[in-house]
Amino acid sequence: MPRKELGVSDAEWIAKRDACWIQNNWSAGITPKGAFFCEVAGTMDMLFDGPGGWPVEPGWWNREPKDFGSQLEWCEMCGGCLDVPQRLSCDGRDDVTPAMYERLKALGSPKALAGKVVVHDPAEFDASKYHTFTSGNEYMDAGGNQRFGEHNRNIYPKSFAVTPAAGLRKLLAGPSGVPDDWVIVSDDRAKAERAAKYIGGFIINPGCLYTYKGMSVFNVMARSLREALKHPEDFNSDVRSYYPRDKVVSFEFGAARIAVLDAARKVKRALRAALKKLR
Numbered sequence: 001m002p003r004k005e006l007g008v009s010d011a012e013w014i015a016k017r018d019a020c021w022i023q024n025n026w027s028a029g030i031t032p033k034g035a036f037f038c039e040v041a042g043t044m045d046m047l048f049d050g051p052g053g054w055p056v057e058p059g060w061w062n063r064e065p066k067d068f069g070s071q072l073e074w075c076e077m078c079g080g081c082l083d084v085p086q087r088l089s090c091d092g093r094d095d096v097t098p099a100m101y102e103r104l105k106a107l108g109s110p111k112a113l114a115g116k117v118v119v120h121d122p123a124e125f126d127a128s129k130y131h132t133f134t135s136g137n138e139y140m141d142a143g144g145n146q147r148f149g150e151h152n153r154n155i156y157p158k159s160f161a162v163t164p165a166a167g168l169r170k171l172l173a174g175p176s177g178v179p180d181d182w183v184i185v186s187d188d189r190a191k192a193e194r195a196a197k198y199i200g201g202f203i204i205n206p207g208c209l210y211t212y213k214g215m216s217v218f219n220v221m222a223r224s225l226r227e228a229l230k231h232p233e234d235f236n237s238d239v240r241s242y243y244p245r246d247k248v249v250s251f252e253f254g255a256a257r258i259a260v261l262d263a264a265r266k267v268k269r270a271l272r273a274a275l276k277k278l279r
């Protein structure tokens, strides 16, 4: 949301920009086009075909605000430091001004073309209704620490390869190579396939080894397996031996906990709805 389109004056702008919570908390970054004082600036440079960043060389990160130079021009197009409406990053829509919306459509932005934007009319804009974040913690708290939507399928298991323990090494070292995602070790194929269907509905941690009804379920991306999978022909069929104890998790216990929390959430929602009706 460019500040000029929202009518933010030069005097107000400089103070806001220099106090931007994003750059002040974490945000230097590198894109294929160079190094930037702020990852948002770097992303806009990619999106809008900008001139690129600084050379990626030792010490680039030591620059101070006085050295940011023309990179600060990207702030002019960004609402990150302004008192503007806020939205959960998993909402799937972006807040834009009308001119920015047109610019994004002209660029062929799939999101803008699909209407996944909320366009704000500058004539209606009232900064006093909003307040920019001042810290990363404030940002996380405001979203209830929620970074992903439950409908984002990218964070659910994508596939499960099934193998008996005796065939694990053969699977990992076979001609098709190490599978892409999760592996279930079980001598009962039908049971493992039922488990895959069930577990596939949960967001689980690829770094952990899950135990479920006597089966082991692991992800080939786990850090604990990184070294061993460089030589899958020597892989130990006792997959547990690779994981520290705190990374071995009972899936039954986790799923039961989720069920209790879900039930509590439903009761809370029902109570809230009943109270609303009474008012």
Ligand code: SF4
Residues within 6 Å of the ligand: 017, 020, 021, 022, 023, 038, 039, 040, 041, 074, 075, 076, 078, 079, 080, 081
């Ligand atoms: S205003 Fe935007 S581009 Fe500028 S520092 Fe803040 S987040 Fe980065």
